[in-house]
Amino acid sequence: MEILTPIYLPGNGISRSLNCPIIQSPLAGVSDQVFRSFVRRWSPNALLFTEMVNAKSLELGHGEQKVTELSEENGPIGVQLFDHRPDSMVEAALKAESAGAFLIDINMGCPVKKIAKKGGGSALLKEPELAQKIVKKVSQAVSIPVTVKIRLGWCEATSDPISFSLGLQDAGAQLITVHGRTRRQGFSGKSDWLAISKIKRSMDIPVIANGDIKNSQDAIKCLQMTKADGVMIGRASMGAPWLLGQIYEEIKYQKPFKTPDAKMKINLCIEHLKLLLLKKGDHGLLIARKHMNWTCRDFEGASVLRQKLVRANSQYEAIKIMEEELLKFN
Numbered sequence: 001m002e003i004l005t006p007i008y009l010p011g012n013g014i015s016r017s018l019n020c021p022i023i024q025s026p027l028a029g030v031s032d033q034v035f036r037s038f039v040r041r042w043s044p045n046a047l048l049f050t051e052m053v054n055a056k057s058l059e060l061g062h063g064e065q066k067v068t069e070l071s072e073e074n075g076p077i078g079v080q081l082f083d084h085r086p087d088s089m090v091e092a093a094l095k096a097e098s099a100g101a102f103l104i105d106i107n108m109g110c111p112v113k114k115i116a117k118k119g120g121g122s123a124l125l126k127e128p129e130l131a132q133k134i135v136k137k138v139s140q141a142v143s144i145p146v147t148v149k150i151r152l153g154w155c156e157a158t159s160d161p162i163s164f165s166l167g168l169q170d171a172g173a174q175l176i177t178v179h180g181r182t183r184r185q186g187f188s189g190k191s192d193w194l195a196i197s198k199i200k201r202s203m204d205i206p207v208i209a210n211g212d213i214k215n216s217q218d219a220i221k222c223l224q225m226t227k228a229d230g231v232m233i234g235r236a237s238m239g240a241p242w243l244l245g246q247i248y249e250e251i252k253y254q255k256p257f258k259t260p261d262a263k264m265k266i267n268l269c270i271e272h273l274k275l276l277l278l279k280k281g282d283h284g285l286l287i288a289r290k291h292m293n294w295t296c297r298d299f300e301g302a303s304v305l306r307q308k309l310v311r312a313n314s315q316y317e318a319i320k321i322m323e324e325e326l327l328k329f330n
């Protein structure tokens with residue numbers, strides 16, 4: 001289908017092609033390397049993102065794991081940075097580039113108070129000049145493409161996303177992703193795809209539409225309405241790492257893709273837990289709990305299984321519970 005055209009980003013010396021325009025959202029606390037490895041199982045060519053990385057910390061040599069583990073990535077990986085200080089963003093972007101980032105994304109949408117209060121994330125929506133300065137400095141410093149993820153504005157009254165986006169384009173951004181809500185909206189209301197379509201119409205660089213896409217029907221509707229170059233999927237992929245691949249295949253081949261059944265989902269949870277334990281030690285169980293809770297849905301007995309898993313006190317108990325559940329299918 002024509003709506004799945006690859007996206008070309010010229011870079012500043014190093015160009016990149018996004019062969020799959022169905023993109024995985026950066027999701028703090030979720031899109032770690034283990035989660036991404038599952039997404040790639042169904043969607044090997046998709047652009048995935050790290051969880052957002054604090055540029056100042058990275059500049060100072062803290063929290064480097066999110067970039068050092070890029071070497072384990074088997075496909076295109078964008079490193080998403082946040083901060084309001086252009087020089088810290090440049091230093092962090094250079095570190096991410098040399099660690100193997102496919103591109104650098106700048107976060108201008110995060111609504112979290114702790115971040116916005118210091119001037120990063122969505123606070124930059126109120127500071128177009130500073131936002132442009134950051135994009136300009138970072139895109140001049142690195143050779144790979146620089147992209148930006150924005151919301152429609154800080155609040156409806158002051159929102160002028162078209163001028164804001166044009167400013168980013170002039171400053172050197174090579175793609176923007178738009179979550180169709182303002183910062184004030186948080187996650188309430190609906191993502192305004194019409195507003196995204198107006199931004200798309202005004203821009204020369206590719207625009208990715210984001211917000212409230214849960215399946216291939218939503219993705220097609222959003223692509224048709226916005227004429228965006230691609231879509232980004234966030235919350236709906238939590239617990240469903242197959243979703244990106246499912247959406248891509250359903251659009252490309254126009255036939256339903258079979259959602260994993262109960263047995264596959266439970267096996268996936270066991271594998272996810274084991275990989276997290278290997279990577280994070282005992283803390284892996286805490287992280288795996290939320291993934292297991294999201295994945296164990298939509299099959300008979302799922303709710304009881306979730307309740308048992310929440311109460312599991314150790315990794316051994318959690319694995320035993322899931323292995324016993326699997327016996328039902330033999």
Ligand SMILES: Cc1cc2nc3c(=O)[nH]c(=O)nc-3n(C[C@H](O)[C@H](O)[C@H](O)COP(=O)(O)O)c2cc1C
Binds near residue numbers: 026027
């Ligand atoms: C748990 C969670 C973590 C998120 N972390 C990030 C992040 O690190 N960077 C970012 O730009 N957006 C982040 N977002 C926003 C999503 O990337 C996305 O823009 C938003 O959820 C709307 O898309 P959706 O409706 O497909 O979920 C996060 C959202 C959630 C729910």
